[in-house]
Amino acid sequence: MITYEDYKQYLSPALSKATNLVIDHGEGSYVWDVSGRRYLDWVQGIAVNALGHCHPRVVEAIREQVGKLLTCSFNVVNYESTLKWAKRIAEIAPGELGSTFFSNGGAEATDGALKLAKAYTGRPGIIAFKGSFHGRTIAATSVTASSAHYRAGYDPLVPGIDLVTYPSADQSPEGYTDDQIADWALRQLTDLFAYVRDPHSVAAVLMEPVQGEGGYVVPPTRFVKALRQLCTDNGILLIFDEIQAGYGRTGRMFASENFDVVPDIMTIGKAMAGGLPASGVVSTPEIMAAWGPGRHGGTFGGNPVVASAGLAVLDVYAETHLLDNVNAVGSYLAGRLDELKDEFPIVTDARGLGLMRAIELNHVDGRPGGDLLEEVRAICLDKGLMTLSCGVRHNGMRFATPLNTTTELIDEGLDILHQALTTVSAREAPRHTSGATTKQAVAA
Known part of the structure; x- marks a missing residue:
């Protein structure tokens, strides 16, 4: 039987592996490894398979x-x-966003969005947020x-970029x-x-x-509106990275709709094409017009096979009223996570929107x-549940189930998670402290 260890020497160690499983096939919420063992997959290609594995359509x-x-x-x-796909995306995109440049992955879309913003404004500076990916x-x-590990050893990086505080409890004073x-x-x-970067x-x-990646953190609506x-x-220009949060995962087609805010540029990816590599930069026709012919490109973006899959995904979304399921099952999952x-005691937070949810352990x-x-x-995997971490301190567990999952499948996975938490909690001996909080411990 083929194993990862037998072939590890032929692969670059730069790619971090969450498991050593060698998967043979998948269907819906499940995958089977080459030994025939079944796993409930709550990673789904890192929020890629919005309709589960190998959706028939x-x-x-x-x-x-x-x-x-x-x-x-x-x-x-x-x-x-591809032409039909571009039109369909324009029909579902918020506001006047109606022009798409197709590419293959999220990083490509990010690069394209930054280039587009500079081309339109003629300005050099970019601002991004701590905790971002x-x-x-x-x-x-x-x-x-x-x-910081992602950035280590790559200096000098692109100049003119400033990183600021994301509106999260982890990055603000305690108790706010x-x-x-x-x-x-x-x-x-x-x-x-005022001090560093002229806004103009x-x-x-x-x-x-x-x-x-930063922890499935939901910002206050007040901040998002004020930023707009x-x-x-x-x-x-306001660019929203909707690569993981978009395409229905939060219960709205795009996460921005939860805040009633429309960006000037939007990047999309992951769930777009049912498991095939796809991404896009979406903006208004006016902004896109500044990106003249030849100013950006790519060999494989807009591939007809990927576009055909993308059209099928949108058909299923519409015909099955998928967002209704995301909101209903997401609400159920939220209640179970609160429980x-x-x-x-080691589960110190449960947060998210729709079926984009996480817990935090301390x-x-x-x-x-x-x-x-x-x-x-590790216990979850041993019992047949695939999970993935998140958060700057790697202490969050994110739930990226298919968007057409059911409460029965949620219960199946959470029963395994409950067993794992019970085992680990029993090992966590109470420590008598002077009331140190997570933030105080981190600061120390």
């Missing part, structure tokens, strides 16, 4: 297109499926701050309310304008409307519980 659309044409390059010719290319790494968190983060941004030299502010106004007042938080003495989380994940 998507598979059939791919199969039909593969039999006709793989590629001629969208730089050279047009494809019916936007990809692994040099430009995307330059605006990523969910782990949502309004205070919003005000704190806004103050950091306005201080940047800034092309764009790049923000995840819900942070993904601040950008408008200073001629700065875990109440039961287990030691009883306040230290970040990244080690506890890895113990929990």
